[in-house]
Amino acid sequence: MENESQHSSTTPRDFTFQLLKQITNDFSEDNRIGVGGYGVVYKGTLDNGEVIAVKKLYYKHPGLDSDKQFQNECTNLMRVRHQNIVRLVGYCHEIRHKCVEHNGKYVFAMVEDRALCFEYLEGGSLDKHLSDESCGFGWHTRYKIIKGICEGLNYLHNGSKESIFHLDLKPANILLDRNMMPKIGDFGLSRLFDSTETCSTKGIIGTPGYMPPEYINRFHITPKFDVFSLGVTIIKIMAGHQGYSNFADMSSQEFIQLHIMSQLCRYMETGKRRCGQLCCQIHHMELRNALK
Template sequence: MSQKQFENEVDLLMRLEHPNIVRLVGYCYEIENEHFPLNGKYVFAGKAESLLCLEYLPNGSLDEFLSDKSSRLDWHTRYKIIEGTCSGLQYLHEQTDGPIIHLDLKPANLLLNDALEPKLADFGLSRLLDQQGTVCTMEVNGTLGYMPPEYLQGILGTMSDIFSLGVIILEVVTGERKYPDNIPPLEEFIETELEKWRDTL
């Protein structure tokens, strides 16, 4: 994590308070001067050390559950994960001083507490928008497969997170980490997934 991402994450987590947002317990940030060789001489240079301390979430990330083919999650739990993720994202997007867009929403950044309720984490790439619309950027970071096509072209807004959310919902419903490249027609897709659930009951 870069210094900029660290500072961004601390700033955002200190102002956010929601049951589906990971809680910042504390942080450590210090710069230590060290003696380094440079061009045959020794110079002093600052070396930054940073550490975030977040609340303990015993079940790790959603990513770990989706990596198992059976997914180990019943439908009630999957629904709770989807609902909690939506609630946390809505909270971010409805901040009074402008929407916060996460920009790296994925199963690895959804942490699960002991009741398997999700908490959005990793706000290093997040941005506070000063307007409700979209903005253009030259800096595109995130995880391929979860970024919408327009973000890859430098256009971002709250809909960037909605695209990522849609991918996560597909993964939670199907129990597979990667959503299919060619999703069948809606009725066929729903029937296939319902059949899978009938077989597990």
């Protein structure tokens, strides 16, 4: 586990755009490691040897509120320090002028370069690991991931006077380090709220399938928004992407029993009956805690 005091003492740096171009080989395809709705992520290495992930935001265009996304993610991540939340290494916000052709004439256009730099996490995003065979992880790894996500979310909601609601919690926005420790990332939709506050939005935010009924019906945002998303994420960790639809309407007890039988069958197939029975007893207790 990383040293928390060392983690919390790191202040995000103000990077120049030229430096980010240099460390990502001019944002080359070979360095590209991901793409999202607001930008493309590249791998880069600083002079001190630290490997970072550079999210270069798309240039402004109608229908994409990337300014708000940039400010939300940057300012909210500067407020948090937790081992289960992705660490902001630095940022870049520069305005320059570029000569371009427009209607047959050359004019100088204003170009805004924006980027956010994060710690590089070797495990990638959680959604890349999910499968219909119980997520492809052993139970202890899955429990560790679930526990870490819960602790990170609890910190966002209760770690300071003003709560941070993530509002887009899902496997694609949870990153894993080399030891499979989860870190919540992508705070572009996040908002600051008083812990008792309920508010509404004018437009749809979040991801279909991870939004709670009260938001879908009335656009109300409460802490339960993230908790609902967490519940969907936990079931997908246990059942895989496709398996979620089979378990979504089950009670917690039915889900536990079905999972225990699945684990026992896996152990029995390998000839480890006694070990399987003991492990299933442990799984039962831990799974009940995870679903509370």
